[in-house]
Amino acid sequence: MARGGKILAVSKTNLKKKQKQSKKSRSGGFESLGLSPNIYNGVKKKGYRVPTPIQRKTMPLILTGYDVVAMARTGSGKTAAFLIPMLQKLQHHHFEAGLSVRGNQGFESNRFDAAVLDLNADDGRGMQKQKSSYHWDKRSKKYIKLNNGDHVTASGKIKTESGAKLKAKKTGLYKKWKERSHKKVSLKGTSSDSYAEGAASSAGTSGFRGDNRRFNGGRGRKSVPNAHVRSEIKDLDQVRKERQKKADRVSYLKSKPKRGKKKFGKNGRERKWKGYHLDI
Ligand SMILES: Nc1ncnc2c1ncn2[C@@H]1O[C@H](COP(=O)(O)OP(=O)(O)OP(=O)(O)O)[C@@H](O)[C@H]1O
Incomplete structure (x- = not known):
């Protein structure tokens, strides 16, 4: 009887276990996900x-191949909700380009990490190389895009990683940006902006730049609208200041005695003083 009772007790435990298992699979425990x-x-x-x-709601759908968009509050386990099915699926996929995760080799998270890192350089030099850089070409006033390992030589040509020298390919990045930004100013045009722009371009027609360099359109060069205007947007005070500066400069140049004026006439004789000479 005691034995029988024990047997009964064991079978009860088994039954409870089975009930628990079936309850779990019905309730969508991790066991039921396969x-x-x-x-x-x-x-x-x-x-x-x-x-x-x-996780209970989304994981079965993801595993059967659905694309799922779900929302839940932070800390509710969304990350694992997509990560666990993703890992499951990755086991049966073969990836190229060094990212190979094979089911028969066993899946370990560090293997996956290593595979991902293979695609992106993680050392300083490699990361630097992956960055595309731009070189400012002074002559054409344009940015030139440089590929990995390219650099510009003293002659202005691009030297590629393999050592070949190529003519600089001009992207016109700066020109495009300038055109766009200048268009924006004139379109939006508050009263002060339009005044500023007008004033700035009138300064440009006289050939002056804010930085005292003369703008030369250059022969054969396509004229760029507002190319003489400095790229920043000026406010009214800045324009006034610049005008004042220009006026000061003009009056200074006018008042300045001309240097290197010939003291002698064409025939080599000293020029006669045409004014009055007073001997006191
Ligand atoms: N089934 C789970 N049982 C117990 N803990 C879990 C379970 N799923 C996730 N967690 C834990 O809950 C915590 C929060 O999960 P997680 O960061 O994935 O939430 P989240 O919804 O992605 O949050 P967030 O919106 O901030 O990204 C983590 O520590 C995670 O390990």
Whole structure:
């Protein structure tokens, strides 16, 4: 009887276990997802006993191949909700370009990390190389895009990584930006802006730049609208200041005695003083 009772007790335990298992699979526990043993063990190892509501709702759909958009509050386990099915799917995929995760080799997170890192250089030199850089071409006033490892030589040509020298390919990046930004100013045009622009371009027609350099359109060069205008947008005070500066400069140049004026006439004789000479 005692034996029989024991047997009964064992079978009860088994029954309870089975009931618990079927309840779990019905309730959508991690067991019911059909995860491979290594992923399931990993989930358990992490301490996840039951899926959170968002995981319970989304993971079966993702695993059957649906694209899912879901919203849940922060900390509700969204990351694992897509990561666990993703890992499951990755096990059965073969990737090219060094990212190979094969089911028969066992999946470990560090293997995945290494595969991802292979695609992007993580050392300083490699990262620098991956950056595309731009070189400012003084002559054409344009940016030139340089590919990895290219650099501009003293003669203005691009030297590629393989050592070949090529003519600089002008992208016209700066020109495009300037045209766009200047268009913006005139279109938006508050009263002060339009005044500023007008004033600035009138300063330009006289050939002056703010930085005291004369603008030369250059022969054969396509004229760029407002190319003589400095790229920043000026406010009214700045325009007034610049005008004042220009006026000061003009009056200074007018008042300045001309240097290097010939003291002697064409025939080599000293020029006669045409004014009055007073001997006191
Ligand atoms: N099923 C689970 N059981 C127990 N803990 C879990 C479970 N799923 C996730 N967690 C834990 O809950 C915490 C929050 O999860 P997680 O950061 O993935 O949430 P989230 O919704 O992605 O948050 P956020 O919106 O801030 O990105 C983490 O520490 C995670 O390990």
